[in-house]
Amino acid sequence: MATAMVEAAIFQGLSWNPLADLRELFAYPFMVNALEAGTIVAVMGGVIGWFMVLRRQTFAGHTLSVIAFPGAAAASLAGLPLAVGYFGFCGLGALALAGIAGSRRSLSAESAAIGSLQALALALGFLFVSLYHGVLNGLDSLLFGTFLGITGRQVTVLLAVAAAAVALVAIAARPLFFASVDGDVARARGVPVRALGFGFLLVLGLSVAETSQITGALLVFALLVTPAATAHQLTPRPGLGIALSVALALAVTWLGLALAYFSIYPVGFYVTSLSFGLYLLVRVSRALASRRRTTGQLALEAA
Amino acid sequence: MFAHEFMRHALIAGSFVGLACGLVGYFVVLRAQVFAGDALSHVAFTGALAAAVLGLNILAGLFAATILGGIIMGILGDKARADDVTIGSLFAWTLGLGVLFLTIFTTQDSAGNGTAGVRVLFGSIFGLSTTDVRNAVVLAVLAGALLLAIARPLLFASLDTAVAAAQGVPVRALGLVFLALLGLVSAQATQAVGALLLLGLLAAPAGAAHRLTTRPYLGLALSALFSVGSIWIGLTLSYVFPTLPPSSMIIAAAVGVYVLALATTAARDPSAFWLRQANGNVA
Numbered sequence: 210m211a212t213a214m215v216e217a218a219i220f221q222g223l224s225w226n227p228l229a230d231l232r233e234l235f236a237y238p239f240m241v242n243a244l245e246a247g248t249i250v251a252v253m254g255g256v257i258g259w260f261m262v263l264r265r266q267t268f269a270g271h272t273l274s275v276i277a278f279p280g281a282a283a284a285s286l287a288g289l290p291l292a293v294g295y296f297g298f299c300g301l302g303a304l305a306l307a308g309i310a311g312s313r314r315s316l317s318a319e320s321a322a323i324g325s326l327q328a329l330a331l332a333l334g335f336l337f338v339s340l341y342h343g344v345l346n347g348l349d350s351l352l353f354g355t356f357l358g359i360t361g362r363q364v365t366v367l368l369a370v371a372a373a374a375v376a377l378v379a380i381a382a383r384p385l386f387f388a389s390v391d392g393d394v395a396r397a398r399g400v401p402v403r404a405l406g407f408g409f410l411l412v413l414g415l416s417v418a419e420t421s422q423i424t425g426a427l428l429v430f431a432l433l434v435t436p437a438a439t440a441h442q443l444t445p446r447p448g449l450g451i452a453l454s455v456a457l458a459l460a461v462t463w464l465g466l467a468l469a470y471f472s473i474y475p476v477g478f479y480v481t482s483l484s485f486g487l488y489l490l491v492r493v494s495r496a497l498a499s500r501r502r503t504t505g506q507l508a509l510e511a512a
Numbered sequence: 513m514f515a516h517e518f519m520r521h522a523l524i525a526g527s528f529v530g531l532a533c534g535l536v537g538y539f540v541v542l543r544a545q546v547f548a549g550d551a552l553s554h555v556a557f558t559g560a561l562a563a564a565v566l567g568l569n570i571l572a573g574l575f576a577a578t579i580l581g582g583i584i585m586g587i588l589g590d591k592a593r594a595d596d597v598t599i600g601s602l603f604a605w606t607l608g609l610g611v612l613f614l615t616i617f618t619t620q621d622s623a624g625n626g627t628a629g630v631r632v633l634f635g636s637i638f639g640l641s642t643t644d645v646r647n648a649v650v651l652a653v654l655a656g657a658l659l660l661a662i663a664r665p666l667l668f669a670s671l672d673t674a675v676a677a678a679q680g681v682p683v684r685a686l687g688l689v690f691l692a693l694l695g696l697v698s699a700q701a702t703q704a705v706g707a708l709l710l711l712g713l714l715a716a717p718a719g720a721a722h723r724l725t726t727r728p729y730l731g732l733a734l735s736a737l738f739s740v741g742s743i744w745i746g747l748t749l750s751y752v753f754p755t756l757p758p759s760s761m762i763i764a765a766a767v768g769v770y771v772l773a774l775a776t777t778a779a780r781d782p783s784a785f786w787l788r789q790a791n792g793n794v795a
Contacts, residue, residue, distance in 0.1 A: 328716060329763060335759060336756065485608075
């Protein structure tokens with residue numbers, strides 16, 4: 210039913226009346242659900258992603274989001290609810306990643322271990338999908354998700370999970386920040402660095418598992434990494450940075466949803482393109498600014 | 513098993529793909545650039561779909577996208593090593609583009625060719641033609657020769673960038689060439705095991721080789737050997753049990769080798785292994 214409504218609504222395009230267009234955005238329940246879900250995901254992704262970028266765990270984050278895919282495939286093969294698969298696999302993945310990070314091997318050994326884990330997850334996912342013949346048509350939506358088919362109940366579940374995840378990170382924010390910036394000093398001051406690292410990966414896995422049911426396994430990552438990376442480019446201050454990261458994620462998601470509503474192209478494309486565009490803009494302007502500063506200094510020294 | 517032509521094709525092409533992946537993978541792991549390989553595999557997916565949408569040769573799109581992707585990552589990154597946040601942002605966008613092309617492709621091609629995306633993502637090693645096999649062999653030999661030609665300076669630059677740069681080794685140029693080479697190999701492996709699974713061929717055999725030896729040339733050989741071996745094991749498994757997809761079996765074999773390597777090195781010197789674990793707790 211939801212898809213039929215999407216079909217009906219999607220090709221109407223923009224009118225010349227922005228107010229009417231805006232009202233139309235909220236006219237359909239599926240669109241309201243998508244906006245609500247997008248808002249929740251953006252806030253959660255902005256907060257958790259900021260810490261993920263700070264801790265340089267982008268690869269681990271991407272691996273977790275990939276692990277959601279075999280989770281879903283395994284659940285549909287076993288006839289269990291999809292959510293069981295998402296949460297089960299992401300929880301296991303977080304455990305494995307924490308084990309890899311905790312063994313404190315060299316950087317190259319760690320990246321090999323994470324890469325192998327991710328490849329195994331994808332191989333399993335494909336295996337499950339081919340064993341369960343019926344789902345092959347749904348593979349695209351498992352991987353890329355559908356923003357526009359979300360039910361009201363899903364939004365409630367999403368809200369609960371997101372609130373729990375953000376609350377956990379907020380409680381541990383100060384020691385987590387300390388441990389992420391300078392692990393050795395934090396450890397010397399008695400901060401439980403290992404436990405924090407493990408807990409953070411679990412929360413990351415939890416939020417990824419929930420988000421990937423809506424955005425698909427591959428695109429969760431877009432909302433986690435790019436707004437946070439942009440915020441880190443703009444300010445090193447934690448409070449301001451997290452606020453910026455959330456604001457950017459929100460703006461990108463809302464704009465992306467609205468654009469997707471009035472065109473035939475998918476939400477994921479708009480969300481990722483907008484956020485990457487912003488990131489590039491900030492990178493380029495910062496590079497220009499620093500070049501101007503150095504040439505200014507050189508001129509001063511010459512004078 | 514060798515009586516079937518598709519199986520012979522798969523074994524020949526697979527061996528050469530495995531060889532190239534094993535060799536390049538050794539350096540990918542050494543330089544801790546597995547994430548770059550991960551990103552390139554998604555770039556491969558987007559490139560192939562873009563070519564399909566534009567009506568160009570899919571293979572050409574694949575190679576152009578991955579080589580270009582490798583070079584862009586090298587340029588954006590610090591010292592041509594591409595830091596993980598830059599890679600992450602770039603490839604989140606690549607994924608978005610991939611979704612776009614997938615949508616256009618599936619709506620454009622109303623005959624219901626929705627499996628094209630799946631083929632690119634997970635490969636089709638049992639469907640290779642004679643030309644595909646020849647291409648795979650030529651490219652693998654080319655990539656392998658190129659890599660061995662720059663192996664010595666690349667090794668130096670990877671192990672100690674600062675000293676290598678001081679000695680006049682062109683560190684940045686080497687990094688760029690290496691990433692372009694990685695792109696080439698990624699595109700080639702995409703045909704065999706698919707865009708999503710080639711990461712396993714890059715990371716797992718090389719990771720096992722790094723665990724087993726610190727000597728570089730022995731490690732390179734081991735990595736290539738493991739990689740080719742996993743392809744053979746995977747193909748045989750998939751031939752014997754036709755319900756199991758070949759790409760999954762290849763990766764399962766590669767990860768199996770890696771886990772075995774972890775287990776044997778841990779068993780060889782259990783005290784050192786547990787000491788390291790304990791140190792991880794304390795230090």
